[in-house]
Amino acid sequence: MSRIGRRPIPLPPKVEVHIEGQQISVKGPKGQLLRTLPPLIAVRQEDQKLLVSQVNESRPARQLHGLCRTLIANMVDGVSKGFERRLELVGVGYRASTQGNKLILNVGYSHPVEIPFPPGIQISVEGNNVIVVSGIDKELVGNTAARIRAVRPPEPYKGKGIRYLGEQIRLKAGKSGKGKK
Known part of the structure; x- marks a missing residue:
């Protein structure tokens, strides 16, 4: 058992x-x-x-x-009590805003990315770079946060992208041997 x-x-x-x-x-x-x-x-x-x-x-x-x-x-x-997930945008010029029933992300693409709110989910933006996803269904809150993060996941060299608040990104060293022949 x-x-x-x-x-x-x-x-x-x-x-x-x-x-x-x-x-x-x-x-x-x-x-x-x-x-x-x-x-x-x-x-x-x-x-x-x-x-x-x-x-x-x-x-x-x-x-x-x-x-x-x-x-x-x-x-x-x-x-x-309800559930909430917080995401942060890391990168120069990266910002988020809400417009009606949509989340609008400017994350380095040539166009803004629009994500509609699923029913039962509230999305708010604190400042320009913290997104708060909240609701009563834990599964739906987590899936919505994962869909937002998938728009621009953090990259391993500079750490730019959308990450969960407090998430640690392991950065790679990049090219070494600069200036050697």
């Missing part, structure tokens, strides 16, 4: 959970999330806790046990 899967999920106040068969709905102050669980996993509510268990001891059930528990815990955290 999974160590992670056995841990109960505490429900904070103002968070409601409805379980109908394999469908679980979590509603809180920030919004509502819905997920369909695999038939090998069962969820039940006791007091202010959710317990995730396997239907049988098959290998696929053991593989999904910890995963489903973590997905449900992320749903509970998302509707109560």
Whole structure:
């Protein structure tokens, strides 16, 4: 049995959970999330806790046990606190702005790159070079941040590009032997 899967999920106040068969709905102050669980996993509510268990001891059930528990815990955290990822633009002239429902990036291409906001995601720009992606669905927040980073990933020689805030880029030395014959 999974160590992670056995841990109960505490429900904070103002968070409601409805379980109908394999469908679980979590509603809180920030919004509502819905997920369909695999038939090998069962969820039940006791007091202010959710317990995730396997239907049988098959290998696929053991593989999904910890995963489903973590997905449900992320749903509970998302509707109560929310998630955010911060990205920073490093490079001369690199800047970001929002216009309506789009993020506009000027990152060294001949044209500005426009990225539309997915539903349920808020994107804001602090200064000209810090992008904040926030929302209640952890998976969607992470995927959106990864799509923004993929526009201009950090390059290994000068470190210019879009990176996660606090991400360490290992720089390469470049050409050596300058001036030798």
